[in-house]
Amino acid sequence: MSSLRNWLITDTPTSRRHAQLASFYHGWLEFKANRLALLGLVILCLLVLIAALAPWIAPHSPFSQDLGNRLQPLGSDEHLLGTDSLGRDLLSRLIYGSRITLYIVALVALIAPIAGLFVGTVAGYVGGWTDTILMRITDIFLAFPRLILALAFVAALGAGIENAVLAISLTAWPPYARIARAETLSIRRSDYISAVKLQGAGALRIITKHIWPLCIASLIVRITLDMAGIILAAAGLGFLGLGARPPSPEWGAMIAEGRKFILDFWWVATVPGLAIFTVSLAFNLLGDGLRDVLDPKSNK
Amino acid sequence: MNNSGIDINKLNVWFGHGEDRVDAVRSASFTVPNGGSFGLVGESGSGKSTILRALTGLVPDWNGAMSVAGETLGKSRTRNFYKQVQMVFQDPYASLHPRHSVDQVLGETLQLHGFKDVETRIMRLLDDVGLGPQFRFRYPHQLSGGQRQRVAIARALASEPSILLLDEPTSALDVSVQAEILNLLTDLRAEHNLTYLMVSHNLAVVSHLCQQIAVMQEGDIVEILSVEDMRAMRTAHPYTQHLLQSSLGYVREENNQV
Amino acid sequence: MKLLDVENLKVSFPTRTGVFDAVRGVSFTLGQERLGIVGESGSGKSMTGRAILRLIRPPGRVTADRIAIEGEDILSMSEKQMRSVRGQRISMVLQDPKFSLNPVMRVGDQITEAYSVHAKSSRAETRRKALEMLEAVSIRDPERVFRSYPHEMSGGMGQRIMIAMMLIPEPKILIADEPTSALDVSVQGQVLNIMDKLVQQRGMGLILISHDLNLVSSFCDRVLIMYAGRIVETCRADALHDAQHPYTRGLLNSLPRLDEPRTQLEVLKRDPAWSEAPSVSGAS
Numbered sequence: 001m002s003s004l005r006n007w008l009i010t011d012t013p014t015s016r017r018h019a020q021l022a023s024f025y026h027g028w029l030e031f032k033a034n035r036l037a038l039l040g041l042v043i044l045c046l047l048v049l050i051a052a053l054a055p056w057i058a059p060h061s062p063f064s065q066d067l068g069n070r071l072q073p074l075g076s077d078e079h080l081l082g083t084d085s086l087g088r089d090l091l092s093r094l095i096y097g098s099r100i101t102l103y104i105v106a107l108v109a110l111i112a113p114i115a116g117l118f119v120g121t122v123a124g125y126v127g128g129w130t131d132t133i134l135m136r137i138t139d140i141f142l143a144f145p146r147l148i149l150a151l152a153f154v155a156a157l158g159a160g161i162e163n164a165v166l167a168i169s170l171t172a173w174p175p176y177a178r179i180a181r182a183e184t185l186s187i188r189r190s191d192y193i194s195a196v197k198l199q200g201a202g203a204l205r206i207i208t209k210h211i212w213p214l215c216i217a218s219l220i221v222r223i224t225l226d227m228a229g230i231i232l233a234a235a236g237l238g239f240l241g242l243g244a245r246p247p248s249p250e251w252g253a254m255i256a257e258g259r260k261f262i263l264d265f266w267w268v269a270t271v272p273g274l275a276i277f278t279v280s281l282a283f284n285l286l287g288d289g290l291r292d293v294l295d296p297k298s299n300k
Numbered sequence: 301m302n303n304s305g306i307d308i309n310k311l312n313v314w315f316g317h318g319e320d321r322v323d324a325v326r327s328a329s330f331t332v333p334n335g336g337s338f339g340l341v342g343e344s345g346s347g348k349s350t351i352l353r354a355l356t357g358l359v360p361d362w363n364g365a366m367s368v369a370g371e372t373l374g375k376s377r378t379r380n381f382y383k384q385v386q387m388v389f390q391d392p393y394a395s396l397h398p399r400h401s402v403d404q405v406l407g408e409t410l411q412l413h414g415f416k417d418v419e420t421r422i423m424r425l426l427d428d429v430g431l432g433p434q435f436r437f438r439y440p441h442q443l444s445g446g447q448r449q450r451v452a453i454a455r456a457l458a459s460e461p462s463i464l465l466l467d468e469p470t471s472a473l474d475v476s477v478q479a480e481i482l483n484l485l486t487d488l489r490a491e492h493n494l495t496y497l498m499v500s501h502n503l504a505v506v507s508h509l510c511q512q513i514a515v516m517q518e519g520d521i522v523e524i525l526s527v528e529d530m531r532a533m534r535t536a537h538p539y540t541q542h543l544l545q546s547s548l549g550y551v552r553e554e555n556n557q558v
Numbered sequence: 559m560k561l562l563d564v565e566n567l568k569v570s571f572p573t574r575t576g577v578f579d580a581v582r583g584v585s586f587t588l589g590q591e592r593l594g595i596v597g598e599s600g601s602g603k604s605m606t607g608r609a610i611l612r613l614i615r616p617p618g619r620v621t622a623d624r625i626a627i628e629g630e631d632i633l634s635m636s637e638k639q640m641r642s643v644r645g646q647r648i649s650m651v652l653q654d655p656k657f658s659l660n661p662v663m664r665v666g667d668q669i670t671e672a673y674s675v676h677a678k679s680s681r682a683e684t685r686r687k688a689l690e691m692l693e694a695v696s697i698r699d700p701e702r703v704f705r706s707y708p709h710e711m712s713g714g715m716g717q718r719i720m721i722a723m724m725l726i727p728e729p730k731i732l733i734a735d736e737p738t739s740a741l742d743v744s745v746q747g748q749v750l751n752i753m754d755k756l757v758q759q760r761g762m763g764l765i766l767i768s769h770d771l772n773l774v775s776s777f778c779d780r781v782l783i784m785y786a787g788r789i790v791e792t793c794r795a796d797a798l799h800d801a802q803h804p805y806t807r808g809l810l811n812s813l814p815r816l817d818e819p820r821t822q823l824e825v826l827k828r829d830p831a832w833s834e835a836p837s838v839s840g841a842s
Contacts, residue, residue, distance in 0.1 A: 009574070009575070012434055012438065012442075013437040013438065014434070014437065015437060016401075016403060016437055018437065019401050019403075019437040019438070019439065023439060029574065190394055191389040191390075191391065191394040191395035192394065192395050192396055192397045194356075194358055194387075194389070194395075195387070195389060195395050195452070195455065196397075196408070196409075196412075197358070198356055198382055198385075198386060198387055199382060199408075199409050199412045199413065199455075199458075199459070200377075200379050200382040200412055200413070201408075201412055205412075209408070210397060210400075213399050214398070214399065343742035343743065343744065344713075344742055445599075474598040474599055474769065475598070475769070475771070475809055475812050475813055476598060476808065476809060476812045476825070476826035478812070479812035479813075479814075479823035479824065479825055479826070480825055482814065482823055483822055483823055483825065486821065486822065501742065501743065503816060504813065504814040504815055504816050505814055507814070507816055507819075508814035508819075508820075508823070527819075530816070531816055531817065531819060542744060543743065543744070544816070546743040546744050546746070546747055547743060547816065548772070548776075548816075549772040549773060549775065549776030549777075550746075550747060550750050550773055550776040550777040551747065551776070
């Protein structure tokens, strides 16, 4: 065990794979030191597990209605978290809803930063007119309030999860473009970029092989910290009836349904609200921990 | 012309336009013979590093004539130029990509120059600069300053250039490490018949490595002299005299004595 | 009485692979003199300077049998008492003025602020004192410098302003950590000259921390040579070139010299015994 540890923390790796594993382990050690970040990671791993195993762990179908058993309180027989206005089991809906949440998060996390990274690094590296045009487009997107812009997109594209994701991504990429551009501007001037230029490397190679790896670190940190906002935006669209359509158990839509009875049957809205809260918090904690590991500026 | 390593004639370099224009180099001319070593000394802002950057095409605005290994330089550099001319930067902490291992740095460079036998060449380069194979998979943060500079030199040697531009290659290093790097550079020049153009503020370092030395002050070359003249302090220009005096250490002013 | 008395100073930092000892039991004294501390990076010379001012941040740990300024022990002082010692009685000039001056504050405001923290006096009086100090560090047009921002100053000018700021409260000890290595050689001479003059006129003690052997041997009275957190040798500065310890000899021989050409420079061969040998006392 200790020999494996020594093999991993060595400063003298002996092969390509060894070097990668050692630097990964190094990051893990640093991440592990942050207890709260670890907690965030554990919560998110649980969420992924729950989403993957939903059909096996959910006690009921999320869609089966039982009008005789509507609005059951917390802890009632058969329904641990009670039932909603149509008698559907809240726990089961919550479990299936995690799939939708993860789906949204994963799609936005793929689209927005990649679009931002592409626009930002090209603008920063090429400069001149390209920079001006790309950044003015970014500014235009930044000038609209996020939810309103998303609303407009969804209204134009039609309600639905995919359109909600698209709308959120379209409003989320500009900040990433700005971060990527700022990083690129400082990296572009560094000696190691000059050095690789002197080897005759072209712009494409410099951007993808030399600038991207450095920008991606700070973008990953930023996107994990933004996740909470994205989940909330998705929930907000769901709440307004523009995201997931009923009877889909999307958490935001569930809150919207529970809103009608919030005074008499508070848990119907509160349970999905707590779920959103927990997952958002977990992403924030994770982002904090990742920043310690990945952000090149915080390195000693 | 053909036997000339580097030939620079009336080179002007400026930054900015109109009122903001700063003339970094004014009408600089010098020649470095093939296999020779030439030093540029001066204080910060004298334009010595700018000449190197103009040669390598890293500054946009210049006029005059530059030719390297018989090839006259235009606005852009050819692939052949990068094969012939390579540069070692001042700060080994800034000239290596923080997330690329030694293996990646050298491998990519060799690929860019179109070599096929990358594996054997990486090992030979590491050996050339006095680093063993155990350094191959390390990242920059696992190397000392001297080791980093060796990696940077290996990268510069990868394309088998005939000319090496050295921008203060030892000023960020401790004196004992400086000695190792200077020895390495001396050996490499002898082995590979390299032409050196070196920039430094340290007269002792320049005179150790170079045969001819140009002294620069605020963009002008004020004097070009041989290393023998410099060692013997035979200099015509007062500024050179002043630099030589200052480099000998602190001179206490008479009226300071209590 | 000695201005500064340091006994068995140790600085250590915990790391993942164990405790790293940056300074391992250093003892020396400082009188009204120019004391040089030389060594390579990682020798613990800068840490020694910072530890005396108690500027080592946790998790770094400083221990010593005794650190006394003019006979008064500062190890037992509270952080609040320490604040009045720093600046007032012992000051520090750092390597790069760019990082030591606040970029959005006028030079004059920074100097007067440094002064008014330590002494209560009228605005006009503070201003007069500050201008006087700028003049003392050979700034030709103090009124103009007083009104300008740090980025309008050259490196040498910035370093002179730093020295002026540090000397206004009239400390007894000045610690200068590589004060001239960011400067050009010709400016170096001027800055050193100013420090030299002020230190002598005011009877101060100066500790010059540097990696530059030539500079230390020509500027200082006495030199401590540090290696791996310990003092390996101490000698008179003008006799540095006749130093005995193989490490010091190795450093001197590895320098390229203008007056004697060599094809190969001597390379320092490190002997593990050097870092094991106990620290030499630097008491004068």
